Amino acid sequence: MNSRRDFLQKITGSALGLSLLSTSSNGNTLIEDANQEPVLRVAIMGLGSYGTRVAEAMKDCKRAKLVGVISGTPSKVKDWQSKYSIPAKNCYNYENFDNIKNNPDIDAVYIITPNALHREQCIRVAKAGKHVICEKPMAINAAEGQEMVDACKRANVKLLVGYRMHLEPKTLEIIRMRNEGEFGKVLFFQGLCGFRIGDPNQWRLNKQLAGGGAMMDIGIYAVNGARYMVGEEPTYVTAQETKTDFVKFKEGVDETIQFQFGFPSGAVASCLSTYSMNNLDRFFLNGEKGFAEMQPSTGYGPIKAKTNKGELNHPHITHQTVQMDEMAGMILNEKKPIVPVDGEEGLKDLKIIDAIYLAIKTGKKVDLKL
């Protein structure tokens, strides 16, 4: 096998792109990249705008390959089949995708559908014995998130959440600097996340499908960012909601929320989540000896970051390309990321979001145990 592979690599490595075929001990076909690392074969569920972005980014992946789709729209499936050379046997719809369990050529399903659908879809994928990558928010509350974590554990499959910023080089450099004490004791984090949402009829403004409003969609970046920038888990949350448009933002769909965290070290965070203001994509971390500033901080990039020591100049690589290659390593080689991207991590954000909504409802500080 090795000599055939060596031979093929020498003569046709470039013609085959970075992929070669081999056979695993259980008879399944494995694709391997030119470095003979196994390639994660992914089916995308939900061929919408972010699904399309991920598919395009995966063209440049070395360790992950788009091989299948799950969609309710036959015309989209046809289009994707020809665009990404997807065989008919790897195409499913929302009724029949449980049959993916009989497909040895798909390792993982990436769920990129409206938030409220993630729970059931994840559980079905896990039951089919495939690894799950799920978009943020992992679910619409912690109870549902817990069910997903449990289902994946039971099925012995991995559950990862699409936290692309956890793998972004400038973010990781700031985390390294903080860990090495370059900012001194961390005192304060500010996270401002928002945009002006358009079409009032989209699922993001439908509580049934979105699970909430801006907090579920964009505020979660500040929730999550506060945790990885400070490097601690919050112990309490306070929160206040304001609404200016009661038609667009119906009951249960939050427009603007300000929230605050306290951390065990005494550090505090102050954050804003909104669907009503543009140009809000900013993180600021302050310590006794220095600071880090990112703007944009969580958009598709390039991310701009500077610290008290100057600008960070790490080259921009498409986030989703890095994410999928790294996730392939996590799924296939047990690679451990610096900042976790697993189901437990997604669950922590959901517990915090539940607490934020409770703090708004009660007007009281809510304690957290993560």
Ligand code: NAD
């Ligand atoms: P979208 O509306 O563009 O796409 C959603 C897809 O789900 C569509 O193809 C739609 O046909 C399909 N779908 C299946 N069942 C549906 C139903 N019952 N109702 C509506 N649509 C249904 O949305 P999107 O922007 O691609 O977002 C999808 C997920 O990706 C969300 O969870 C969102 O939070 C997440 N997302 C993550 C990032 C990121 O940077 N990580 C960016 C954008 C979106």
